[in-house]
Every structure is written in C-alpha cells, then in structure tokens.
Amino acid sequence: MEAASSSKCGGPAVGIDLGTTYSCVAVWRHDRGEVIANDQGSRLTPSCVAFAGAERFVGDAAVNQAALNPCNTIFEMKRLIGRRFSDESVQEDMKLWPFKVIQGLEDRPTIVVRHDGVERQFVPEEISAMVLAKMRETAEVYLGKKVKNAVVTVPVYFSNSQRQATIDAGAIAGLNVMRIINEPTAAALAYGLEKVPVTNRGRTVLVFDLGGGTFDVSLLDANMGRFVVKATAGDTHLGGADFDNELVKHSLREFIRKHGLSDIKSNQKALRRLRTACERAKRMLSSMAETTIEVDSLHQGIDFRVTITRSRFEELNKHLFARCMGATESCLRDAGVDKNSVHDVVLVGGSTRIPKVRGMLGEFFGGKELCRSINPDEAVAYGAAIHASVLSGGSDDDRRRVDMILREFTPLSLGVEIRRDPSPTMSVVIPKNTAIPTKKVKNYCTRYDNQTGVLFAVYEGESASTKDNHLLGQFELSGIRPAPRGAARLEATFEIDANGVLNVSAENTDTGGKNSITITNHSGRLNKVEIERMALEAQNHRRKMKLIK
Numbered sequence: 001m002e003a004a005s006s007s008k009c010g011g012p013a014v015g016i017d018l019g020t021t022y023s024c025v026a027v028w029r030h031d032r033g034e035v036i037a038n039d040q041g042s043r044l045t046p047s048c049v050a051f052a053g054a055e056r057f058v059g060d061a062a063v064n065q066a067a068l069n070p071c072n073t074i075f076e077m078k079r080l081i082g083r084r085f086s087d088e089s090v091q092e093d094m095k096l097w098p099f100k101v102i103q104g105l106e107d108r109p110t111i112v113v114r115h116d117g118v119e120r121q122f123v124p125e126e127i128s129a130m131v132l133a134k135m136r137e138t139a140e141v142y143l144g145k146k147v148k149n150a151v152v153t154v155p156v157y158f159s160n161s162q163r164q165a166t167i168d169a170g171a172i173a174g175l176n177v178m179r180i181i182n183e184p185t186a187a188a189l190a191y192g193l194e195k196v197p198v199t200n201r202g203r204t205v206l207v208f209d210l211g212g213g214t215f216d217v218s219l220l221d222a223n224m225g226r227f228v229v230k231a232t233a234g235d236t237h238l239g240g241a242d243f244d245n246e247l248v249k250h251s252l253r254e255f256i257r258k259h260g261l262s263d264i265k266s267n268q269k270a271l272r273r274l275r276t277a278c279e280r281a282k283r284m285l286s287s288m289a290e291t292t293i294e295v296d297s298l299h300q301g302i303d304f305r306v307t308i309t310r311s312r313f314e315e316l317n318k319h320l321f322a323r324c325m326g327a328t329e330s331c332l333r334d335a336g337v338d339k340n341s342v343h344d345v346v347l348v349g350g351s352t353r354i355p356k357v358r359g360m361l362g363e364f365f366g367g368k369e370l371c372r373s374i375n376p377d378e379a380v381a382y383g384a385a386i387h388a389s390v391l392s393g394g395s396d397d398d399r400r401r402v403d404m405i406l407r408e409f410t411p412l413s414l415g416v417e418i419r420r421d422p423s424p425t426m427s428v429v430i431p432k433n434t435a436i437p438t439k440k441v442k443n444y445c446t447r448y449d450n451q452t453g454v455l456f457a458v459y460e461g462e463s464a465s466t467k468d469n470h471l472l473g474q475f476e477l478s479g480i481r482p483a484p485r486g487a488a489r490l491e492a493t494f495e496i497d498a499n500g501v502l503n504v505s506a507e508n509t510d511t512g513g514k515n516s517i518t519i520t521n522h523s524g525r526l527n528k529v530e531i532e533r534m535a536l537e538a539q540n541h542r543r544k545m546k547l548i549k
C-alpha cells in the first residue's frame with residue numbers, strides 16, 4: 001500500500017497537519033483555503049485518543065477525560081511513529097508518559113491500553129490513524145462528500161521510516177496519502193512565497209515554528225519557484241507545554257508561600273487541574289496584560305487564585321525564549337546566511353501567538369514585518385491544502401508543473417558503508433540537497449579475493465565516517481562469482497520517490513542475472529497484510545459507532 005502519486009480515485013483532496021499536540025485539516029475551494037472546524041466548532045483538534053470503558057474518544061473529548069483516565073489517554077504519537085522502541089529518544093520520552101509502551105514485534109514501540117475490560121495493543125500508526133480518521137470525518141461533514149485523498153505534512157527532519165509510517169497511518173485511516181510534504185514548505189506555500197521573485201537571487205525564507213512541545217526553525221531558499229531547505233535547527237522538547245510548566249511552578253510557589261502545604265506537589269490531580277488553568281491563563285496573556293489563574297478546591301479544599309501579569313509571564317519564561325533565539329541564530333549560521341538577507345519570516349505554531357516571541361523575533365530581524373496574516377497554527381494545513389488541490393485537480397501537465405515548483409530536496413546525504421582502514425567510511429550516493437524524486441547509481445567492487453557476498457549498509461548523514469551517521473537498513477548481496485578482489489562489479493541504485501521514501505537496490509552486473517535486492521521495508525515497518533487488517537478493524541469500529549449512534 002504505497003502512496004499514489006495523484007488522486008486517481010477523485011473527490012475532494014484535503015491538507016492535514018498531523019501535529020504533536022494539535023492537528024488541523026484544510027481544503028482549497030472557490031480559490032481560497034478553508035480551515036475546517038470539528039464537531040466542537042474548533043479548528044484545531046488535539047492529537048489525542050482515549051479508551052474509556054467501551055468508548056473510544058478522539059480529540060477534545062479525549063483531552064477532557066484525560067485527568068480521570070491517564071493510563072488510557074494516548075498522545076504525542078508523533079514522537080513514536082516510525083521509530084524503534086530501543087531508540088534513545090523513545091526511551092527518554094516514555095519516562096514522561098502516563099501510558100504504557102512496550103517493545104513489540106521487530107522492536108516496534110507498542111501501546112498497551114485497557115479497553116472494554118480487555119488489554120489491547122496498538123502500534124503508533126494505528127493511534128495516529130484514529131486522529132487522521134477524525135480529521136477526514138471533519139472534512140467529510142463540512143464538504144458533504146467522502147474524502148479519500150490527502151496531503152499530510154511532517155517535520156523536515158523526519159526520516160524515511162517516519163515518513164513511510166505516516167503514509168501507513170493514512171492507509172489505516174482509509175486515506176490515500178497523495179504526498180508527504182515538509183511542514184515549513186507547506187507554511188511558505190500558504191503565503192505563496194514561491195511566487196514572489198527576487199531579481200537574480202533566491203528568496204530566503206525563515207520559518208519559525210513554535211508549537212506545543214517542539215520548536216523547529218528552518219531556512220528555505222525559494223529559487224525559481226522551488227523550495228530548498230538550507231538548514232534546520234530547533235529543540236524537540238521546547239514549546240507551549242514548557243511555558244505552561246513555568247506557570248505551574250510559579251503557582252505552586254505562591255500556593256506554598258500562602259498555605260505552607262508543600263505536599264500539593266504529590267497531588268497528581270491538583271497538578272493536572274492547575275496545569276489546565278495555567279495553559280488557559282497563558283493564552284489569555286497573549287491578548288491581555290493581566291489575568292488570573294484560578295482553581296476551586298485545589299488542594300485540601302483550598303481555593304486557589306493568583307493574578308499574573310504578562311510581564312511576569314515573560315520574566316518566568318525568559319530563558320526559554322532565549323533558547324528559541326539561540327536556535328534561530330544557529331540555523332542562520334549553519335546556512336551561512338546573514339540575518340539581514342532573510343526576505344521573509346513566517347510564523348508557525350500556536351506558541352508564536354505569544355507577543356514576546358513575536359517581539360523578540362521582529363527585533364532580531366531589525367523590525368522586519370513578520371508573515372502572520374494566516375493563523376500560525378493553521379498555516380501548515382492551509383499550505384498542504386493548496387498542494388492537495390493542485391495534485392487532485394488540473395491536468396497531468398499542471399501536476400507536473402506544480403511538482404517541479406514544489407520539488408523537495410534531501411535534507412541529508414545518503415550512501416553506503418565501504419570498508420576502508422582504519423575505519424568504515426561513508427560513500428555518498430545521493431548528496432544532501434538533491435531534488436527529489438531522484439535516482440542515482442554508483443558502482444562498487446569486491447574487497448577480497450573470491451568474495452561471494454557483500455553487505456550493503458545504507459546510511460544517512462554528513463560525516464565521512466559511518467560511525468557518526470545513522471544506519472537506515474542493510475541487506476546482503478550474495479551469489480557473486482568467485483574472482484580476484486576488485487573484479488566483481490556491483491551496482492547500487494538509490495531511488496527516492498516524491499514523498500521522500502527511499503528504495504535501495506544492488507546488482508551484480510557481471511553475472512547478467514538479476515541479482516538485486518531492494519530495501520522497501522525498514523525493519524519495523526508494517527507490511528501490507530498488517531495495514532489491511534488494521535484498516536479493516538478501523539472500518540469495523542466506525543461502522544459499529546454509526547450503528548450505536
């Protein structure tokens with residue numbers, strides 16, 4: 001079940017921003033982008049799924065019952081999708097989650113919940129599929145039509161297997177993922193920046209994305225209608241939740257100062273209620289100079305109420321805001337771009353609504369006007385909707401033209417490991433910043449006399465030594481005819497499709513026979529049968545729900 005390149009099945013095509021904390025769906029109609037509100041009237045849907053008794057909730061309903069049912073309320077699947085259980089980042093993130101994650105088949109992270117009285121296990125793709133299905137249904141209600149096709153966005157740094165897993169999540173949700181595109185590219189597209197020419201030179205666009213739990217800054221070069229990612233920086237654990245945290249800590253200090261009851265710190269329910277009040281206060285402070293954090297009967301029957309000013313909030317988060325600016329500087333430095341040559345600064349992510357963040361960014365860029373006419377938490381979905389509409393409408397020629405315009409580039413170099421003393425070396429096949437789709441072939445030979453098999457280990461990364469790069473997968477090419485070393489000719493073919501999905505194959509060219517192997521599946525990726533089974537289960541669940549309703 002691979003992503004199709006266009007929407008042959010017809011019907012409307014939507015753009016979906018599948019976020020770590022919130023997801024958003026948009027459609028391009030009547031020459032404009034429309035962000036679609038869900039059944040709660042909200043244009044953002046929490047990327048959260050909960051299992052409660054026999055019920056399953058997605059979005060706001062899941063968040064609303066989270067405090068009562070923390071072990072069966074699943075969120076932040078974007079931190080898990082397409083990763084292995086043993087990944088360092090997975091091991092670290094797990095420590096922060098109230099729900100249970102175990103090592104499943106092929107080192108897949110597997111979520112364990114209690115549902116309807118029994119223990120059930122899900123892979124991250126299935127949970128993300130529940131969120132995607134909710135976005136699809138939201139669009140279907142609004143458009144009054146079935147929606148099959150979507151463009152889904154991912155962070156620039158998402159690896160091949162994270163992209164594939166996102167496509168698989170779409171398939172489970174009954175969606176044909178026409179294309180996976182990078183979030184900052186989608187945001188730049190929402191502003192139509194590829195159409196604004198700069199004489200002779202490329203247009204340098206900085207996308208500043210501060211969301212709920214992650215911060216990404218990307219520098220794009222829009223040249224002759226194409227976007228190239230020049231550099232990225234950021235922090236996978238910096239965002240709105242950290243600002244909420246500072247307010248929680250501040251409130252706790254106030255509470256303990258007034259009432260002395262420091263055991264509130266171990267009252268989980270009080271902490272959760274306080275966090276909700278703090279997030280609300282934070283949002284208020286984006287439009288007001290002062291607000292109150294208020295929780296009735298917070299701890300031991302005591303009502304809590306404290307006023308907080310915007311300047312106090314800014315003071316509390318100063319160190320976090322400074323980290324954002326630090327990453328912005330390092331992104332520019334990596335790209336070798338002076339901040340004065342940045343043409344556009346695009347605001348993305350709910351946390352860029354914070355006036356101080358905007359202020360610091362504006363000041364950093366010498367008082368420059370920031371692109372913010374589109375809601376920052378909707379810009380990515382909006383751009384994805386533009387892309388989806390072009391892919392689904394228009395002629396083949398139109399599509400080809402837009403594909404040229406929207407061509408993406410490989411963020412990292414890809415290659416194979418060659419044994420070279422003293423240490424294993426990276427032999428680059430597709431250099432970084434190559435436009436995709438692409439196909440590159442490189443020739444190799446045997447290292448020893450009478451060698452009959454060669455291991456092809458595929459890496460991504462910029463280091464000359466594979467030790468510092470990231471292993472994507474490996475396979476053996478066997479059946480090589482015994483010959484002196486260097487005699488057997490081996491051809492490695494690297495092919496990346498429009499979604500950024502990589503296929504690698506190797507062939508022994510002198511045997512004439514097709515002695516090639518293709519890595520289509522990274523270890524841990526769901527296979528076709530599994531996806532079909534999960535899609536069927538998801539469909540049955542939806543049918544059951546309809547009957548109940």
Ligand code: ADP
Pocket residue numbers: 018019020021022023044210211212213214239240241279282283284286348349350351352353354376377
């Ligand atoms: P994601 O990280 O999933 O991409 P968003 O870009 O929607 O999510 O960002 C969500 C974050 O934005 C949350 O932490 C939320 O509290 C924060 N946020 C939303 N609106 C505001 C606001 N008006 N002021 C400050 N923060 C906000």
Ligand code: MG
Pocket residue numbers: 019020209211349380
């Ligand atoms: Mg986002």
